Amino acid sequence: MTSMIPAPGATINAATTMQAAVVEEFSGPLVLKDVARPVAGVGQVVVRIETTGLCHTDIHAAHGDWPVKPSPPFIPGHEGIGIVVEVGPEVTEVALGDRVALPWLGYACGTCEYCISGRETLCPEQKNMGYSFDGTFAEYATAYARYVVHVPNDVSSVDAAPLTCAGVTTYKAIKVAGTRSSDLVVIYGVGGLGHLAIQYAKIAGGRVIAVDIHDDKLTLAKELGAEFTINALHEDPVAAIQKLGGADQAIALAVSPKAFEQAYGSLRRGGTLVFVALPADNTVELPIFETVINGITMVGSIVGTRLDLREVFELHAAGLTRVITEVRSLDTVNESIADLEAGRVPARIVFRM
Ligand code: NAD
Ligand code: ZN
Ligand code: ZN
Secondary structure, rough: OOOOOOOOOHHHHHHHOOEEEEEEEOOOEEEEEHHHHHOOOOOOEEEEEEEEOOOOHHHHHHOOOOOOOOOOEEEOOOOOOOEEEEEEEOOOOOOOEEEEOOOOOOOOOOOOOOOOHHHHOOOOOOOOOOOOOOOOOOOOOEEEHOOOOOOOOOOHHHHHHHHHHHHHHHHHHHHHHHHOOOOOOEEOOOOOHHHHHHHHHHHHHEEEEEEEOOOOOOOHHOOOOOOEEEEEOOOOHHHHHHOOOEEEEEEEOOOOHHHHHHHHHHHEEEEEEEOOOOOOOOOOOHHHHHHHHHOOOEEEEOOHHHHHHHHHHHHOOOOOOOOOEEEEEEHHHHHHHHHHHOOOOOEEEEEEE
16 A cells, blocks of 8 residues: 655645555455555645545456456555645645546656657556555545546536546547447447446437346436447347447447457447457457458557546536436445446446545
8 A cells, every 4th residue: 555655745634544445355355444544745645535436447456357466455446536635745736625536547657658649548657546556445545646637616526436437438438439420339338437438429429329238227328318229138239230230339348258249240341349348357259350351440448538537527517428326435335346246336336435
C-alpha cells in the first residue's frame, strides 16, 4: 500500500487513519479495516472520497485474474469522486476543496511518444489507480494532481463515479470503433460499461443491438435506446444479427471469450470488432481466412484520456446520458462483488462513503 511520505502541503483534515476495503490475498474476501490515511507526496493530492463505483476490473484485481497482477495488500477502486483535502508540493493543477474524479489512469510520464501524441493511456510508465497503487475503496485516496479530472457542478458525485471508468471507456471504444450515423452497432454485455456504450453509440448516430444473458439487462437496454435486443442464452446472436445484415461495429464488453467470438461473427464485411472486456480466460479463437477476405478490423481499447473524460462529463451535464446506479455502503463490498458476478445489479453499484 501507499507509503507514508511526510506531507509539507496544506491540510484541512488531520485524521491519521481511515476505513478501507483491502485485498489481502487473491483467494479471500476483501477486508474492511482501519489503515493509515495516505498523505500527499510531490505532485500529489489527498482526496476525501464521496463515491466510488464498483467496476468489474476491481473484481479481476481482487482475484489476480490478469497476467500482470497487483501486489496484496492493496486497496482497489478507480471510479472515485471526492474533494481535495490536502495538496502536496509542486501541485498547480488543483486546489483545496476542488471536486475531482480519480480514474484508472492514475499517472503517466507526460513526455513519451504516447503521452505527447494524445495516447497517454498507452504510456509504458503509467500507474493505475487501485492496481499499481492504492485506490478509492477508502475514505481517502492519494492521486497525482495532473491525472485527476474536475467534475462539473451539474454532474452529481453518484453519476460521476461510473462515468469515470465505465463512461470514459465506452465513450472511447465508440470513438475507436468509428461509429457514424446509421451504422449498426452491437453491444455485447449490458453491465456497467454496456449501459453507457449503448448511449454513446446512439449519440454517434448508430443504431444499436444489445446482447446479454439476463432479460432485465435487455429491458434496460431498450429503455436506453437499443433498437434490437438478444438474449444469448435463448437465441443465437450471430444468426440473428446476420439476418439484420450484420453489424458495422461490435463492442465486446461481456466477461466471456465466447461473447468475443460471437461479436466477431456478428460483423458484416468491413466491420470492426473492439476488444474491451478483460476476462481471466485470455484467449479467443478467430478465423484468419474470413478476417482477411471480409476485411475485418480488430482493435483493443483501454479506458480513455483525461480529455475523453472531460467530454464524458460535458455530455452528462448537458443531459445527454443517463447513469443507472444502485447506491450502497462500502461495508457491502463482498456481497456487492457477488451480486455483480451473478448479474444481480441494475448497471453499476456505487459505494457512498
Ligand atoms: P459488468 O459485470 O457490469 O457487465 C458485464 C455484462 O456482460 C453483464 O451485464 C453480464 O450479464 C453480461 N454478460 C456476461 N456473459 C455474457 C455473454 N456470454 N454474452 C453477453 N453478455 C454477457 O462488467 P463491467 O464493469 O461492465 O466490465 C466489463 C469488462 O470490461 C470487465 O472485464 C472489465 O474488467 C473490463 N473493463 C475494461 C476496460 C478497458 O479499458 N478496456 C475498462 C473497464 C472495464
Ligand atoms: Zn473500471
Ligand atoms: Zn508517457
